[in-house]
Amino acid sequence: MNKGIKKIILPLTASAVLLGACGNNTPTSEDETLISSKAGNVKVEDVMKEIGNEQIASNSFKVLLNKILQDKYGDKIDSKSIDKEVDSEVKKYGGKDQFNTLLKQQGLTMDEYKEQRKTIEYQKELLNEKVDISDKEIKDNTKKASHILIKVKEDKNDK
Structure with missing residues (x-):
């Protein structure tokens, strides 16, 4: 078989197999078994619990750290200067509407962005x-x- 055809058929076959595996037969109930093995079954609930615990722990740590830093360095950070810096960034990116669009793409609001900037300043301190x-x-x-x-x-052959 032609090498060019092999290069096309192999990825197409792999894609078809992967897409076929992504059917609508996925477990939806928390009690349904996601993976079965001799060692035991893994349920949807087990996976969701693990994912949730890691995210909760990570977010809790971030919130606690931010509160500690704010408590310790809050008086050293000038909110007005951060607001001025943000205003200059807004002008730099073409105005408030365009800047808000950029923030929205990042999943942020203007207030969340300003809070992020304050957190960065606390970390610098x-x-x-x-x-x-x-x-x-x-x-x-x-x-x-x-x-x-x-x-x-x-070399003549390089061209």
Whole structure:
């Protein structure tokens, strides 16, 4: 068989098999078995519980960390300066409507974006307090890089 045809048939066959496996016979009830094995069955409820627990734990940690940082560094962050920075970003991106469209694409509102900016400032304050790096340390640990440009003769076969 022609190599070109093989390259087309193989992905098409794989796609058909995968799409066929994605039928509407998926379990919908939490008690339905998702996977059966000799070691035991995995139910939809088990999978959903695991996914939910990880997301809840992650989000809870983020909320707690933000509250701690806000409590500790809230007086060092100037909300008005953040608002001014956001206003300049709005102008930079073509106005409020266009900026809101960009935020919507990211799944954010203007208030959520401003809160994110405050959180970033809190994190910067924490890092500035805990990490102390001198200019000398930066200079000593910076690697110098250079590249050499060479000219290669063109070969008639290269074209």
